[in-house]
Amino acid sequence: MSRTVDVDAQISQKMAEMWGTSDHIPPEELDPREVWWRNRYEQLSNRGYLLRPRYSPQWVPSWKTSNKEWTDCEDGKRLEFGQVIDATRTSDGKVVTLKNINRRDHPYEADIALYFSSRALASQPANHCVPVYEVFTLDGESDTMIMIMPLLRPYNNPNFDTIGEAVECFRQLFEGLQFMHKHRVAHRDCMNRNIMLDPTYLYPESFHPVATTLNKNCNGDAKHFTRTQRPSKYYFIDFGISRRYDPSDTNPKEVPIWGGDKDVPEFQNSDEPCDPFATDVFYIGNAIKKDFILEKRGFEFMKPLIARMIQADPNKRPKMDEAVARFDEIQRGLSQRKLRSRVVDIREDLFERVVRTTSHWKRRIGFVARGIPAIPSLPS
Known part of the structure; x- marks a missing residue:
């Protein structure tokens, strides 16, 4: 029997057993995942974290006492992921994210996350691991x-x-994974779902934590800038199956363990231990392939490097040091015109393309006139 573990299947089974499903549950009722958080509302409040009104033990659905439909009400928004919830930090009013971690299932997650949030590492610009407060x-x-x-x-x-915005994203992701590997940590699940951005400057008035296209009160769209106007920092999250190795262990091997990306070549029909750092290289390369090369136009310049990163033989993939160096060469070879060109979705029809290209050119002319760089750069 194969020892390969499918983490998604395990988590889904555990969540089904613990929290059930929200299918067919009326909006005025909490599903089992939400009940778990409501039952800890007071304890979290005492710790300084206030959950949204929906999770208060005294909650009364707002649509019951108004003329609104529940779909238009802030407290009608149910959690997307049972392990994660938002809360307001009462000390300063900042909205934060709370994650429930079972230490038996993920014994290393908190330690690795705190390691990268330590004083020695947190301030380093190359660190793109999510900060832990x-x-x-x-x-x-x-x-x-x-x-x-x-x-x-x-x-x-x-x-x-723009292409330039995506190029800066790639640079940060490569830099961040290189930083993790330099500190002997393999993420082991750094696929697209586990890459996030800091929206602080992009969304100055914030947004609703669940209905993210809406503002905090769910009564209008969440207004935002472009990344060219307000550069963003990208972060890796979820260290549930990550591992940290002693520097003396120069060639660690791990039994395959499935993360969210099911395309890893060395995991297919095999349970042989393999290099987790090479698998990370595949993950980040495959994320760029799926979300940009296959879905957008204009990223042909990334194809040769990504092809090397996702090749079947993990021994032939570049280390992150080499990937970073090669990407730097690619970036320096891109023209200003290319960097300022619009990111085009392959599914756009002619009407969409005309409308979006017109608005893009208006922004582009303004950015050039004001001397705004084609590649956004984070403030130092």
């Missing part, structure tokens, strides 16, 4: 840990406006 256990639940992190968004939401 605090980790604590719940009363009477020694195996349950709550990790406090900033509120983030998926890395490709909102859409990229």
Whole structure:
């Protein structure tokens, strides 16, 4: 029998057993995942983290006392992921993310996350691991840990406006994975779902944590800038199956363990231990292939490097040091015209293309006139 583990299947089974499903549950009722958080509302409040009104034990659905439909109400928004919830930090009013971690299932997650949030590493620009503000256990639940992190968004939401914006994203991701590997940590699940961006400057008035296209009150669109106007930092999240190795272990091997990306060549029909760092190289390369090369126009310049990163033989993939060096060469070879060109979705029809190209050119002319760089750069 293969020893290969499918993490998604395990988690899905555990969540089904613990929290069930929200299918067919009326909006005025909490699903089992939400009940878990509501039952800890007071304890989290005492720790300084206030959950949204929906999870208060005294909650009364707002649509019951108004003329609104539940779909238009802030408290009608149900959690997307049962392990993660948003809260307001009462000390300063900042909205943060809380993650429930079962220490028995993921014994290394908190330690690795805190390692990269340590004083020695947190301030280093190349560090793109999600910051962790605090980790604590719940009363009477020694195996349950709550990790406090900033509120983030998926890395490709909102859409990229220009090639230059995407190039800066690639640079940060390569830099971040190189940083992790330099510190002997293999992420082991750094696919697109586990890449996020800091929306602080991009969305100055923030957004609703669940209905992310809406503002905080769910009564209008969440207004935002482009990444060219407000550069963003990208982060890797979810260290549930990550591992940290001693520097003396120069050639670690791990039994295959499935993350979110099911395309890893060395995991197919094999349970032989393999190099987790080479698998990371595949993951990040495959994320760029799937989200850009296959879905957008204009990224042909990335094809040769990505092809090397995702080749079947992990021994032939470049190390992240080499990938970073090669990407730097590619970036320096791109013209200003290329960098300022629009990111075009392959599914756009002619009407969409005309409308979006027109608005893009208006922005582009303004950016050039004001001397705004084609590749956004984070403030130093």
